[in-house]
Amino acid sequence: MHPSIILLAETGSDITAELAAKHNIYLVPMHVSMGDITLDDGTFPPEDLCDYFRRTGKTPTTSASTPYDFNRVFDQIHEQYPNHQILHLAYSAITTCSYQNALLASEKRPYVTSVDTKHVSVGQAAVVLAVANYLDEHPEATMLETAAAAREIAQKTQMCFVPNSLDFLRAGGRVSNAAAMVGNLLGLHPCIEILDGKLMAQKKYRGQLKKFVSRLLEEFDAKHPLDRKILYLIHSPELEEEVMRIAETTASQMGFEKIVWMGTGCVITSHSGPGAIGIVGYNA
Numbered sequence: 158m159h160p161s162i163i164l165l166a167e168t169g170s171d172i173t174a175e176l177a178a179k180h181n182i183y184l185v186p187m188h189v190s191m192g193d194i195t196l197d198d199g200t201f202p203p204e205d206l207c208d209y210f211r212r213t214g215k216t217p218t219t220s221a222s223t224p225y226d227f228n229r230v231f232d233q234i235h236e237q238y239p240n241h242q243i244l245h246l247a248y249s250a251i252t253t254c255s256y257q258n259a260l261l262a263s264e265k266r267p268y269v270t271s272v273d274t275k276h277v278s279v280g281q282a283a284v285v286l287a288v289a290n291y292l293d294e295h296p297e298a299t300m301l302e303t304a305a306a307a308r309e310i311a312q313k314t315q316m317c318f319v320p321n322s323l324d325f326l327r328a329g330g331r332v333s334n335a336a337a338m339v340g341n342l343l344g345l346h347p348c349i350e351i352l353d354g355k356l357m358a359q360k361k362y363r364g365q366l367k368k369f370v371s372r373l374l375e376e377f378d379a380k381h382p383l384d385r386k387i388l389y390l391i392h393s394p395e396l397e398e399e400v401m402r403i404a405e406t407t408a409s410q411m412g413f414e415k416i417v418w419m420g421t422g423c424v425i426t427s428h429s430g431p432g433a434i435g436i437v438g439y440n441a
Contacts, residue, residue, distance in 0.1 A: 159292040162303055163234055165245045167222050167255055168199040169424040170281040180289040185230045187248070187255065188220040189423045195220070196423075203426040204394045210430070217427045221248075221255035227262035231269060242300050245271040246285045246307055251354035252277060270300055272307045275354035278425040279391045280316030283437045287314075313440040315381040317350040317359070318391055318425075319373060321366060321432030348373065356428075366400045366434060371407040374436060378411065383438035388413040391435030393421040400434060 158181045166172060169187045177184055186197035191209045198219075206217050227245075234243055245263075250256035250273040263269035274284045287310045292298060298306070346366070347358040360376075362369045377383075388408050392401060401418070408416050421429060429435075 159298070160296055161241055162292060162298070162300060163238055163241045163243050164285060164289055164292070165230065165234070165243055166281060166285045167248045168197070168422060169219075169248045169253075169255075169277060170285060171278050171419055171422040171425065172282045172285060173419075174199075176282075176286070180286065182285060182289060183230055183234055183243075185222045185226050187222050187253070187424050189427060190218045190220065198423045201423065202394075203421060203423045206423055206426050207394055207431045216430075217423070219253075219424045219427050221253040221258055224258045224262040227259045231262060231266055235266075235268065241268070243269045244288070244300065244303055244307070245269060246281070246288060247271055247273050248281055249273065249275050249277050249351070249354040251275070252356065270304055272304050272311075273354070274307070274311045274314075276311060276314060276316060276351055277356070278316070278318075278421060279389050279419045279435065279437045280314055280351050282419065283314050283316070283389055283439070284311045287439070310439070314437065315350075315377070315383065315440060316435065316437045317348050317373075317377055318429055318433055318435030319346045319348050319362065319366070320429050321346070321396070321434075322430060348377075366432070367397065367403055370400055370404050370434060373434075374404065374407050374411065377436050378438075381438070382441045383413075384441045385412045385414055387415040387417065387438070389437035390416060390418050391421060391433070391437065392418060393426050393429050393431055393433040395431035396434055397432065404434060 165183045167187050168184050189198055245259050247256040256273050259271045274281050288307045291306050346362045348360050349356050350359050
């Protein structure tokens with residue numbers, strides 16, 4: 158644990174409770190609504206979202222961490238560590254008002270600094286975990302130095318994900334009914350990258366995930382040459398084991414020394430749907 162800095166992120170980062178405890182990372186809840194029911198992200202399994210969609214044909218909606226959520230966690234940390242500063246490594250500010258709400262909550266808290274990671278889900282997790290490692294290696298680091306390191310790490314972090322179908326994107330209004338129908342009939346899968354904080358559809362792949370997942374890895378690495386020390390692979394609920402096996406084998410053959418699977422939580426599952434796969438790595 159760093160002698161003067163505590164890390165904070167939203168639950169939408171998909172950092173597990175085990176990882177958070179290991180690195181002394183605090184998590185503030187984002188929220189998911191299914192009809193009239195709103196729950197804290199992380200308090201129920203993402204599989205419930207998939208079941209809700211199958212029952213109703215509607216996708217869940219997500220909402221940011223509120224100023225109240227941040228105030229509660231800021232108070233908790235400050236009470237436990239009154240002499241520490243808090244570095245909030247935020248979910249992409251373009252996609253949610255969580256970052257802005259943290260700024261509102263920290264207006265009279267000089268011990269809080271917020272940095273927009275410009276990432277979501279495991280991309281955000283990769284930034285936070287790398288900053289945690291930086292603090293372990295630099296116990297003398299100041300807040301100014303750590304925030305600068307966080308911004309540099311965020312710029313080097315690359316993420317994409319590919320949904321298994323367009324049904325969730327259609328139901329959520331992100332693609333038209335006609336486009337989704339044609340896309341599903343043709344077996345099209347958009348590769349969605351996180352570029353400067355935005356979720357941007359890039360090239361499309363055709364066919365079953367298991368047929369092109371190796372090419373996805375190779376082409377993503379060719380576009381964003383990745384450091385071979387570690388690669389995060391993302392799976393949403395119900396991703397086929399065969400796809401996971403092919404992805405891991407390909408990554409190993411490409412020379413990645415450590416391959417870590419991380420599951421999507423409720424926030425990003427609300428967008429990707431079941432059976433999605435993703436990639437997160439750091440530029441070499």
